Amino acid sequence: MKLFDPHIHMTSRTTDDYEAMARAGIVAVVEPAFWLGQPRTHPGTFEDYFLSLVGWERFRASQFGIRHFCTLALNPKEANNPGVASGVLELLPRYLEKDGVVAVGEVGFDDMTPAEERAFLAQLELARRFELPVLVHTPHRDKRRGTERSLALVREARFPERLVLIDHNTEETLPLVLDSGCWAAHSIYPHTKMDEPRMVALVTKYGPERILVNSAADWGVSDPLKVPKTAALMRESGLDEAVIETVFWRNPVAFFAQSGRLEDVAERPRIDQARLFEGSSVLRGGQSPVVER
Ligand SMILES: [Zn+2]
Numbered sequence: 001m002k003l004f005d006p007h008i009h010m011t012s013r014t015t016d017d018y019e020a021m022a023r024a025g026i027v028a029v030v031e032p033a034f035w036l037g038q039p040r041t042h043p044g045t046f047e048d049y050f051l052s053l054v055g056w057e058r059f060r061a062s063q064f065g066i067r068h069f070c071t072l073a074l075n076p077k078e079a080n081n082p083g084v085a086s087g088v089l090e091l092l093p094r095y096l097e098k099d100g101v102v103a104v105g106e107v108g109f110d111d112m113t114p115a116e117e118r119a120f121l122a123q124l125e126l127a128r129r130f131e132l133p134v135l136v137h138t139p140h141r142d143k144r145r146g147t148e149r150s151l152a153l154v155r156e157a158r159f160p161e162r163l164v165l166i167d168h169n170t171e172e173t174l175p176l177v178l179d180s181g182c183w184a185a186h187s188i189y190p191h192t193k194m195d196e197p198r199m200v201a202l203v204t205k206y207g208p209e210r211i212l213v214n215s216a217a218d219w220g221v222s223d224p225l226k227v228p229k230t231a232a233l234m235r236e237s238g239l240d241e242a243v244i245e246t247v248f249w250r251n252p253v254a255f256f257a258q259s260g261r262l263e264d265v266a267e268r269p270r271i272d273q274a275r276l277f278e279g280s281s282v283l284r285g286g287q288s289p290v291v292e293r
Contacts, residue, residue, distance in 0.1 A: 001248070001249065002028075003027065004028045004253065005026055005028075005029045006165075006212050007030060007185060008029050008216065010057055011052065011053070013218075015064065018061060019064055020225060028069065028252075030071060030102060031068060032103075033050065039078070042084060043087025043088050054098045056280070062269040065268045066269070068100070069256065071101065071103040072096060072105075073092070073106055074088040074119050075106055076107065076109055076119070076137055079120075089126075092123075093126065096126060101259075103259060105135025105165075107123045107124075107134060109138065109139050109146045110139055112145070112149065117153065120136075124157045125157075131260070133165065134165070136164060136166045136167060138167060138173065151182065160181075164181075165182065165184075166182050167214075167216075168187045168216070169186050170194060174211075177210075182210075183212060186211070187215065189216065196230045196233045197233065204239065208244075210251065211247055211251060212247065212255065213227060213230050214227065215227055227248060
């Protein structure tokens, strides 16, 4: 079965991770633009970050047989930095039209400030203009209120709910999202939030419709194999293959295909490590390239 990790920050991960993910059945990933840990000091650094998501990282994934797509946005946390926020909103339109950009995101709330709400609304309008879906991050603190406010904002903006994916859900927030027309994603982290058994229980209770699972792996304590691990536990727990395939493949494909840009998603890129991207290779001197025929 083909697997899709619809939220993973590969820029922060290693080539070993790419190899292990491909071996475990992951064919495609979506990498949302996010906070880098280190606060940015000027909008220009976002520009190079966006370019690396549509360029170098996409190439790097292909070198290990993985299809890479991304979502671009001003993230909720840095919406609070007046030194970068307006500049990033101005440069976003230039990047939202690029190949491989399948949504606007992650937008949403971190601390539930007025600045976050303004950036969220402005980016819903950008999504409308570029006819793209939206990936919405929900806050770690006060998740229920953040989710309710996000759903209300989408409704107030009259943005189509079928184009909205609310992320990082829990037992408390999933029913709220399913009651709207939005899609619901779940991040499976080691030791916190949602884990594999809780995810199996949710799909057993609610079924697979509009439900997605991701690893949200990044530079923190996280695991890029949480998607295959959760799929395996669903299988062991006796859930139907059709249900598993809906959650781990059909749903992410259906959601992001609404961008019209999910090209060749079901087909692994042919590995050719002899190729270069703007003069750079994933190999170091003396390593011999893997080239699939
Ligand atoms: Zn993320």
